[in-house]
Amino acid sequence: MSNNAGLSEHDMQAYWMPFTANRQFKSNPRLVVGADRMHFTLSDGRQLLDGIAGLWCCNAGHNRPRIVEAIQKQAAELDYAPAFQMGHPKQFELASRLAKMMPGNLNKVFFTNSGSESCETALKMAIAYHRARGEGHRTRLIGREKGYHGVNFGGMSVGGMPANRKMFGNLVAGVDHLRHTHGIEENRFSKGQPQHGEELADDLIRMCELHDPSTIAAVIVEPLAGSAGVILPPKGYLQRLRKICDQHGILLIFDEVITGFGRLGTPFASNYFDVEADLVTTAKALTNGVIPMGAVFAQDKIYDAFMQGPDNMVEFFHGYTFSGNPMACATALATLDTYEEEGLLTRAAELADYWQDAAHSLADLPLVKDVRNLGLIAGIELEPIAGAPTKRAFSAFMQAYEAGLLIRTTGDTIALSPPLIIEKSHIDFAFGTLRKIIQALD
Numbered sequence: 472m473s474n475n476a477g478l479s480e481h482d483m484q485a486y487w488m489p490f491t492a493n494r495q496f497k498s499n500p501r502l503v504v505g506a507d508r509m510h511f512t513l514s515d516g517r518q519l520l521d522g523i524a525g526l527w528c529c530n531a532g533h534n535r536p537r538i539v540e541a542i543q544k545q546a547a548e549l550d551y552a553p554a555f556q557m558g559h560p561k562q563f564e565l566a567s568r569l570a571k572m573m574p575g576n577l578n579k580v581f582f583t584n585s586g587s588e589s590c591e592t593a594l595k596m597a598i599a600y601h602r603a604r605g606e607g608h609r610t611r612l613i614g615r616e617k618g619y620h621g622v623n624f625g626g627m628s629v630g631g632m633p634a635n636r637k638m639f640g641n642l643v644a645g646v647d648h649l650r651h652t653h654g655i656e657e658n659r660f661s662k663g664q665p666q667h668g669e670e671l672a673d674d675l676i677r678m679c680e681l682h683d684p685s686t687i688a689a690v691i692v693e694p695l696a697g698s699a700g701v702i703l704p705p706k707g708y709l710q711r712l713r714k715i716c717d718q719h720g721i722l723l724i725f726d727e728v729i730t731g732f733g734r735l736g737t738p739f740a741s742n743y744f745d746v747e748a749d750l751v752t753t754a755k756a757l758t759n760g761v762i763p764m765g766a767v768f769a770q771d772k773i774y775d776a777f778m779q780g781p782d783n784m785v786e787f788f789h790g791y792t793f794s795g796n797p798m799a800c801a802t803a804l805a806t807l808d809t810y811e812e813e814g815l816l817t818r819a820a821e822l823a824d825y826w827q828d829a830a831h832s833l834a835d836l837p838l839v840k841d842v843r844n845l846g847l848i849a850g851i852e853l854e855p856i857a858g859a860p861t862k863r864a865f866s867a868f869m870q871a872y873e874a875g876l877l878i879r880t881t882g883d884t885i886a887l888s889p890p891l892i893i894e895k896s897h898i899d900f901a902f903g904t905l906r907k908i909i910q911a912l913d
């Protein structure tokens with residue numbers, strides 16, 4: 472028996488799918504064969520509205536001409552250049568353009584291939600920075616419960632999603648976690664940033680008291696956490712975290728892998744919240760999700776601390792074969808052109824009110840426990856089925872898929888983060904469809 476993409480059951484066995492229920496998927500596959508602007512085409516010919524920009528990455532939508540053309544051209548011109556001890560012009564051009572977009576002194580850009588690699592890179596930079604300044608005792612890393620910083624050992628260790636950690640032993644040593652900011656009763660159904668919970672940042676003071684600040688290298692948080700179910704920073708929280716870091720010489724790392732490139736209606740969440748971190752991780756929408764690429768932004772002071780000793784010496788023993796590769800750089804440059812030409816880095820701000828009203832129109836449904844939103848992000852938290860967490864949300868995912876809408880679910884929360892080219896008619900369709908589905912859920 473073959474499915475409608477011409478793959479037999481046998482053909483589907485070799486591929487071990489990431490973050491997927493493999494057996495369930497393979498018994499009833501959902502295969503995508505094309506994409507254009509706001510829609511995917513499925514193997515049975517149906518159209519699926521992309522409610523999650525791929526995986527929070529295709530911010531300009533799909534099949535964008537500039538990007539397609541740039542890839543074709545680059546492949547014929549320079550397919551690869553060695554990443555170490557050699558360079559090519561587009562790396563420098565891209566880093567300069569990115570540095571101009573980022574606020575403050577975050578003027579140095581290190582290229583990686585994913586969000587996970589960006590997080591590993593930032594954590595290593597933080598520890599090595601302190602050592603380069605003669606503070607090699609600062610090795611401790613602080614993350615946050617419910618944080619997601621990718622799946623490699625460092626990111627997993629500072630991350631706070633239990634399912635992502637429990638199978639993998641003792642993880643990286645010397646890590647502690649702040650409490651998360653989710654589930655504060657008074658914050659339910661907040662429109663935009665919630666009012667309550669700023670004081671949770673003071674957990675960092677407790678960590679300083681427990682471990683002594685002189686042992687702490689860095690704190691890493693997502694300004695807005697997506698993967699654990701759209702968790703917003705309470706008003707004042709990020710500012711307070713920044714202040715405590717400054718008081719104790721601790722570096723602040725913002726993981727902007729999902730918030731980078733226009734998601735909140737500003738180029739980065741750093742602009743939106745007006746807080747400048749010492750290191751910022753990005754990936755995903757940097758290339759519109761088309762070619763794997765990530766980037767870490769570092770403050771000048773961090774780069775400068777490494778630039779010492781004989782100038783023939785490698786300053787930072789870290790990097791990837793594909794750091795800043797020509798195909799990724801060309802794709803990223805064409806992506807930035809597209810964002811600029813179409814005003815996409817600020818478009819979420821224009822649509823934010825409409826989006827917010829549409830999201831909160833679901834608040835009256837009995838199964839909706841909370842609605843959270845900011846920029847073009849929404850989280851709709853459902854009451855879980857007693858004894859069967861995640862089941863209700865997955866059922867909503869399947870029904871939305873059948874109805875022509877792609878959503879993402881995490882736990883019992885539905886997350887939406889559409890391409891920034893979305894139109895009001897798409898927003899109406901997405902939330903109208905969800906309303907019907909949630910109303911009819913068991």
Ligand SMILES: Cc1ncc(COP(=O)(O)O)c(C=O)c1O
Pocket residue numbers: 584585586587588590619620621622693697698726727728729754755
């Ligand atoms: C905040 C954050 N950091 C890191 C990552 C990991 O990125 P990647 O899957 O590209 O390794 C993600 C992915 O969703 C993310 O949301």
